Amino acid sequence: MAKGPTVVRTVKDLRKRVVKWHAKGHRVALVPTMGALHAGHLSLVDQARKTAQRVVATIFVNPAQFGPNEDLSRYPRDEAGDLAMLRTHKTNLVFAPPIDEIYPPGFSTKVSVGGLDACLCGLTRPGHFDGVATVVTKLLNQAGADVAIFGEKDYQQLLIIKRLARDLDIGTEIRGGAIIREDDGLAMSSRNKYLTGQQRQMAPHLNATITAVAREIADGAPPADAAKEGGRVLAQAGFKVDYLEIRDGATLAPVKAKRPKGARVFAAGYLGQTRLIDNVPVPAK
Ligand code: AMP
Numbered sequence: 360m361a362k363g364p365t366v367v368r369t370v371k372d373l374r375k376r377v378v379k380w381h382a383k384g385h386r387v388a389l390v391p392t393m394g395a396l397h398a399g400h401l402s403l404v405d406q407a408r409k410t411a412q413r414v415v416a417t418i419f420v421n422p423a424q425f426g427p428n429e430d431l432s433r434y435p436r437d438e439a440g441d442l443a444m445l446r447t448h449k450t451n452l453v454f455a456p457p458i459d460e461i462y463p464p465g466f467s468t469k470v471s472v473g474g475l476d477a478c479l480c481g482l483t484r485p486g487h488f489d490g491v492a493t494v495v496t497k498l499l500n501q502a503g504a505d506v507a508i509f510g511e512k513d514y515q516q517l518l519i520i521k522r523l524a525r526d527l528d529i530g531t532e533i534r535g536g537a538i539i540r541e542d543d544g545l546a547m548s549s550r551n552k553y554l555t556g557q558q559r560q561m562a563p564h565l566n567a568t569i570t571a572v573a574r575e576i577a578d579g580a581p582p583a584d585a586a587k588e589g590g591r592v593l594a595q596a597g598f599k600v601d602y603l604e605i606r607d608g609a610t611l612a613p614v615k616a617k618r619p620k621g622a623r624v625f626a627a628g629y630l631g632q633t634r635l636i637d638n639v640p641v642p643a644k
Pocket of ligand 1: 391392393394398399402403508509510511512513535536538539540546547548549556
């Protein structure tokens with residue numbers, strides 16, 4: 360059987376490897392994850408492999424990005440399964456630190472990206488993006504990779520990470536990876552494991568609805584009307600709708616004009632306790 364990726368648990372060991380690769384002239388790509396891997400994560404690894412000779416994945420369930428009533432304690436964890444998947448996708452190194460390697464006693468710094476976090480998931484999950492921005496800043500600094508790949512599944516997160524990397528002069532290029540979906544359109548997510556059989560059957564309505572909204576807007580429907588109708592459809596399908604909004608794909612500014620360029624449809628909703636998110640571009644006509 361092929362050898363699995365080397366696992367390191369300390370920043371020192373991570374840096375040692377990356378410095379060695381850079382000394383040999385190898386380009387290094389980073390793929391941060393919280394584990395419980397699926398084909399969406401693996402597509403980012405494959406994308407990383409296409410652009411760099413060495414691929415580092417990180418597995419760290421970041422407590423700082425979970426709210427007090429969120430699912431930190433039951434978030435799925437399966438390091439052995441993750442390593443087996445990463446092996447088949449030729450990952451060179453896995454950084455899977457314990458919590459105090461990332462947050463040593465006395466840790467007291469927070470990275471907060473203003474503006475971009477003041478809408479969509481930022482409203483429902485106060486502090487979430489500060490937690491994400493802080494840990495991602497640390498991971499980028501720790502690895503010193505040439506490029507890091509983040510999924511468009513978490514589109515607002517991707518924009519926030521691009522912004523922090525630019526604002527803080529982090530030398531790692533941030534790239535987005537396409538959303539990988541189940542055959543019925545449901546965006547893959549580690550949290551899909553929480554869905555009951557019945558909820559799993561309802562879940563594809565999220566993507567179907569925002570795809571229909573995107574098409575209507577491309578056909579000339581006013582974005583506000585299409586969003587309102589989409590929210591109604593989603594609620595009828597059994598979702599407790601958090602938001603369904605049309606925003607600019609670069610700035611997240613609300614979009615009001617008909618036939619907008621570069622707009623996306625963003626939605627989040629609950630099936631029971633499970634919160635699902637998705638987004639699609641409004642197609643150009
Ligand atoms: P997570 O483990 O959920 O924190 O996700 C780690 C990375 O994988 C993030 O950059 C996510 O945006 C990305 N990701 C999660 N689900 C998908 C998906 N279905 N398709 C593409 N990327 C994804």
